[in-house]
Amino acid sequence: MGIYSMEAAIEAARLEEQAYGGNYSIEAEFRNFSFAPNEVVMDAGCGTGVLSRYIAEHFKVKHIDALDYSDLRLKQAKDLLKGSAKRAIHFHQQNLNELEPKFYGQYDTVICRYVIEHMKDPMLVLENLKKTLKQNGRMIIVELDGVLINLYSNHHVFNRYLEELKGKIQFDMNIGKKVPSYLKRIGLSDIEWSASLVSCQGKNLLEERDNTMKRFIALRDYFIGIFGTKERSEEFQRLYLEEMDKPENTLVFTKYVCMGKNI
Numbered sequence: 348m349g350i351y352s353m354e355a356a357i358e359a360a361r362l363e364e365q366a367y368g369g370n371y372s373i374e375a376e377f378r379n380f381s382f383a384p385n386e387v388v389m390d391a392g393c394g395t396g397v398l399s400r401y402i403a404e405h406f407k408v409k410h411i412d413a414l415d416y417s418d419l420r421l422k423q424a425k426d427l428l429k430g431s432a433k434r435a436i437h438f439h440q441q442n443l444n445e446l447e448p449k450f451y452g453q454y455d456t457v458i459c460r461y462v463i464e465h466m467k468d469p470m471l472v473l474e475n476l477k478k479t480l481k482q483n484g485r486m487i488i489v490e491l492d493g494v495l496i497n498l499y500s501n502h503h504v505f506n507r508y509l510e511e512l513k514g515k516i517q518f519d520m521n522i523g524k525k526v527p528s529y530l531k532r533i534g535l536s537d538i539e540w541s542a543s544l545v546s547c548q549g550k551n552l553l554e555e556r557d558n559t560m561k562r563f564i565a566l567r568d569y570f571i572g573i574f575g576t577k578e579r580s581e582e583f584q585r586l587y588l589e590e591m592d593k594p595e596n597t598l599v600f601t602k603y604v605c606m607g608k609n610i
């Protein structure tokens with residue numbers, strides 16, 4: 348069904364933890380949104396279903412369809428469901444690149460959080476998701492710009508590794524800032540967006556360090572593919588964590604929450 352770089356079982360724990368931490372807080376991302384009681388919502392690329400559960404717990408929506416193409420992630424998501432969220436959330440195994448027409452025209456709100464950054468063709472996914480909106484429905488995309496790659500250091504060996512990663516990675520690590528323009532291109536109107544800076548210092552740095560270590564575990568095979576050998580991949584990861592910890596080095600990235608309407 349396609350290649351996703353972070354399929355590992357332990358990735359579920361990281362997705363859950365980051366959603367409740369400060370740097371990727373769902374509560375902060377969705378502070379300015381509300382959901383009406385009759386809304387039908389899609390959580391596209393739901394992972395562990397953490398966002399679907401947040402919506403089900405905070406709003407009385409009609410129902411939420413949570414889609415993901417990973418069997419493992421969907422199983423983990425179902426295991427995490429409890430209480431009234433069980434009735435509200437319905438899981439579906441779907442590839443967002445080849446979405447089935449039965450989903451077309453069904454949704455008041457379609458949300459896609461930290462998913463299109465992993466896509467070879469994010470526009471294809473956005474076009475598919477647009478088809479699932481009702482008239483006047485809204486699409487909300489949450490994405491990052493600069494995560495991982497924005498670490499500034501003057502360590503020459505580390506910098507060579509980082510440039511190698513940037514050259515070979517198959518995803519757009521700067522996609523966040525492009526999303527409002529992408530929403531316009533797929534024909535949505537009334538585009539709105541907000542951006543917040545995650546400055547990795549103090550508590551934020553500790554959280555990002557822990558998150559990065561877990562990302563590296565989930566990305567183990569992907570990084571060996573990028574760097575050619577296990578040894579080079581491990582050296583990059585070790586240097587990354589060391590450089591992250593130096594107070595004179597900066598790691599700052601931007602989180603974009605973007606919305607467009609299907610008028």
Ligand SMILES: C[S@@+](CC[C@H](N)C(=O)[O-])C[C@H]1O[C@@H](n2cnc3c(N)ncnc32)[C@H](O)[C@@H]1O
Pocket residue numbers: 349351362363366391392393394395396397398414415416417420441442443444459460461462465
């Ligand atoms: C970084 S996780 C984000 C999960 C969730 N949206 C969250 O906020 O925690 C990306 C998710 O997208 C899913 N995914 C990646 N490519 C996909 C595709 N082509 N179709 C459906 N799901 C996909 C992965 O299985 C994974 O669960």
